[in-house]
Amino acid sequence: MSIVRPYGDTTGDGMVQLSFTLPIPHDKRAEGAAIQLANKMGMDPALLVHAKPMGDGFTFFVVYGKVSHLVDTEKVQIVERDFPLLSAKEVNAVIKRKLRRRLNVVGACIGTDAHTVGIDAILNLKGIAGEKGLEYYAELSVTNMGAQVSVPELVETAREQKADAVLVSQVVTQRDAHLHNTRAMSAAFREALPAGKRPLLIVGGPRFDELMTADLGVDRIFTRGTTPREVASYLVHALIGSKA
Amino acid sequence: MAGKLDLDPRIVARARALAVRAGQPVVDIARSHTTVSVERAVLRLAGVHGADSDGIPWVNRLVDAVRADVGLGHGVAVPVFHAAAATGVDDLTVLAQKAAAGAVRFDVPEKKAEVTAARRRAKKSAADGLKIVDRRRAERDRLIKRYGDPQQRPWIYLIVATGDIYEDIPQAQAAARAGADVIAVIRSTGQSLLDYVPEGATREGFAGTYATQENFRLMRAALDVTSKELGRYIRLTNYASGLCMPEMAALAGMERLDMMLNDSMYGILFRDINPIRTFVDQRFSRQVHARAGIIINTGEDNYLTTADAVDAAHTVTVSQLLNEFFAHEAGLADWQLGLGHAFEINPDLPESFRMELAHALLAREIFPDAPLKWMPPTKHMTGDVFRGNLLDGFFNLVGALTGQGILLVGMMTEAVVTPWISDRDIALQNVRYVLNGAGNLHEDFVPAPGGFIRNRANQVLGEAIELLERIVDDTLMEAIADGTFGLMKRPATRGKGLDGVAKQDADYYNPVTEALEA
Structure with missing residues (x-):
């Protein structure tokens, strides 16, 4: 069956629930406004089941109602990540089984950029948005060099640590500093190490374009909203090949 | 409510004695070292304020200048006050500006009389500086007397975090009107690793608002207005953690913050800050908090987000005992110890709620006079907001049944979004219902002798003692290096901020420590 509607308690009833807040005090007009919003969202009839004033001039609403929209599951388009998202446990297991040693990661903010927010969110145990950083992964050995690291220092540390992957974070974009720094970094690695010995080069930052990998000479670009788990999953995918 | 678990007082006393033995060598290290941030805190209390055109505070510039000339081992006080007298510049901020321009050289005077005069x-x-802190404390006492404390325990603790102090203020005031007793302003991500305190009112942060002296002042003043309006003193919380812990404590004391997050090991384990740096900064900051009448909040809840909340329950007890020892050693009284713990057991486990009760009651009975800080579930909040709201209700019930001091309000949208206005309202409604509905149920709640809760509590205490014995044998520094807490390995020779640590020379002088230990 490719055509479906929401299900409340009877096939085809199209019932949904919705809650939201409007920035107006609670009165009859506010309730009418809530129903109007629900109608515009396609709920008809819309049944206002709960309205409660909150703080100064806000009202919270819960609305139940019927939507007439049909959903065609055949026409759903999915943007596939080109690597599977693994749990920390799975990441550790794959490394243990297939690499048979810890996977070495070196991270840094390069150039004059002192914003370690990004690299710390990905690497520090603390992590971000409730997800632990890469330090939490028992099978990853993480070296976080912190801020304002020079490219030669980074290359040297990557060599010392036998890095499998190098993570570079760039937040500052003044005069395209993030692009210049990244190109300088990838060039230095190309110069210092032969192709087979070069670590996987990954950059991250809120203002990168994910499609610029070839231009910047890196293997992968991560942008806004990336979580440690995605990075760990990518590392496993790119360096070891996924699961199985 | 002592005695519900039938804990053997000799075993509890043994656990405390072990914590003292484990902690004492660390205190000895803290007493024999100083850090750039301790010295900067001294200068802040001595009146140095403001920042250069790049936003680097003058206290940083001055400490760096002294350090370049004579090192940190003597303390900055004598070289700075000697230079002030020698150059005739009385205002230390002006001295810092001259020093930054290279116009002042620092040295430790050779003549004894000059040293004495500088001291x-x-x-x-x-x-x-400490007089300001004392005045603020007296002011707090007066305001609490005038407006009153919250009528119920636990106090209701709510977080705001917009990144913009001018947006935080109305949110904090609205939260207080909706029932919050304590407002915490979350710091911007990454501030803990800055080796300076930003200046001025700030309007952009990452997932939080920068902690600055001006932001402290603005928020405290706004909450004073709200306290008056509500007839209830609203407490303000921030963070004395990270690389600037001592300075944060000093600024909090001078701006009348009421609580500070101030854990003895959090920065080491979760921020990879050097252990010696942390323990030195920790001791100084706690001495300041003791003087300022600030309640500290410790961070044991964090262990349970990385390790399993059942297997690692005893690490919480061990850390609470260590935090208590370090706090007492620094002069904090029991009423100032908001020792942390959390409701983080996997709710799918059988008897999970019973174990939560056992753990919470254990903390309550080991630390009968501390206002324990009870932290809501985060790890098992999945995005199913309906289930999350139920879990938060059970969390609140444990808080009511076990006499917790400070209850951080759990959000059903944890791990989904930063709380919406409606999330906060629903969460506070949940807290009010449970506290009101349960009322004094704790009077009737006495776990059965020989029953599950008593056994579990005694088991955790036993495991805590075993771990403490291992730590005493190993030394705490080695235990931290080995990954005993929160699974992280942190050797004393590594970590951020190590270059800001110095051993005290024989002539080390710190006028603030001297006054605080007098």
């Missing part, structure tokens, strides 16, 4: 002037300046 005397340093002592006076430090005393002036």
Whole structure:
């Protein structure tokens, strides 16, 4: 069956629930406004089941109602990540089984950029948005060099640590500093190490374009909203090949 | 409510004695070292304020200049006050500006009389700074007397975090009107690793608002207005953690913050800050908090987000005992110890709620006079907001049944979004219902002798003692290096901020420590 509607308690009833807040005090007009919003969202009839004033001039609403929209599951388009998202446990297991040693990661903010927010969110145990950083992964050995690291220092540390992957974070974009720094970094690695010995080069930052990998000479670009788990999953995918 | 678990007082006393033995060597290290941030805190109390055009505070510039000339081992007080007298510049902020321009050289005077004179002037300046802290404390006492404390325990603790102090203020005031007793302003991500305190009112942060002296002042003033309006003193919380822990404590004391997050090991384990740096900064900051009448909140809840909340329950007890020892050693009284713990057991486990009750009651009975800080579920909040709201209700019930002091309000949208206005409202409704509905149920709640809760509590205490024995044998520094806590390995020779640590020379002088230990 490719055509479906929401299900409340009877096939085809199209019932949904919705809650939201409007920035107006609670009165009859506010309730009418809530129903109007629900109608515009396609709920008809819309049944206002709960309205409660909150703080100064806000009202919270819960609305139940019927939507007439049909959903065609055949026409759903999915943007596939080109690597599977693994749990920390799975990441550790794959490394243990297939690499048979810890996977070495070196991270840094390069150039004059002192914003370690990004690299710390990905690497520090603390992590971000409730997800632990890469330090939490028992099978990853993480070296976080912190801020304002020079490219030669980074290359040297990557060599010392036998890095499998190098993570570079760039937040500052003044005069395209993030692009210049990244190109300088990838060039230095190309110069210092032969192709087979070069670590996987990954950059991250809120203002990168994910499609610029070839231009910047890196293997992968991560942008806004990336979580440690995605990075760990990518590392496993790119360096070891996924699961199985 | 002592005695519900039938804990053997000799075993509890043994656990405390072990914590003292484990902690004492660390205190010895803290007493024999100083850090750039301790010295900067001394200068802040001595009146140095403001920042250069790049936003680097003058205290940083001055400490760096002294350090370049004579090192940190003597303390900055004598070289700074000697230079002030020698150059005739009385205002230390002006001295810092001259020093930054290379116009002042620092040295430790050779003549004994000059050292004595410099110490005397340093002592006076430090005393002036501490007088501000004392006045703020007296002011708090007066306001609490005038407006009153919350009527119920636990106090209701709510977080705001917009990144913009001018957006935080109305949110904090609205939260207080909706029932919050304590407002915490979350710091911007990454501030803990800055080796300076930003200046001024700030309007952009990452997932939080920068902690600055001006932001402290603005928020405290706004909450004073709200306290008056509500007839209830609203407490303000921030963070004395990270690389600037001592300075944060000093600024909090001078701006009348009421609580500070101030864990003894959090920065080491979760921020990879050097252990010695942390313990030195920790001791100084706690001495300041003791003087300022600030309640500290410790961070044991964090262990349970990385390790399993059942297997690692005893690490919470061990850390609470260590935090208590370090706090007492620094002069904090029991009423100032908001020792942390959390509701983080996997709700799918059988008897999970019973174990939560056992763990919470254990903390309550080991630390009968501390206002324990009870932290809501985060790890098992999945995005199913309906289930999350139920879990938060059970969390609130444990808080009511076990006499917790401070209850951080759990959000059903944890791990989904930063709380919406409606999330906060629903969460507070949940807290009010449970506290009101349960009322004094704790009076009737006495776990059965020989029953599950008593056994579990005694088991956790036993495991805590075993771990403490291992730590005493190993030394705490080694235990931290080995990954005993929160699974992280942190050797004393590594970590951020190590280059800001110095051993005290024989002539080390710190007028603030001297006054605080007097």
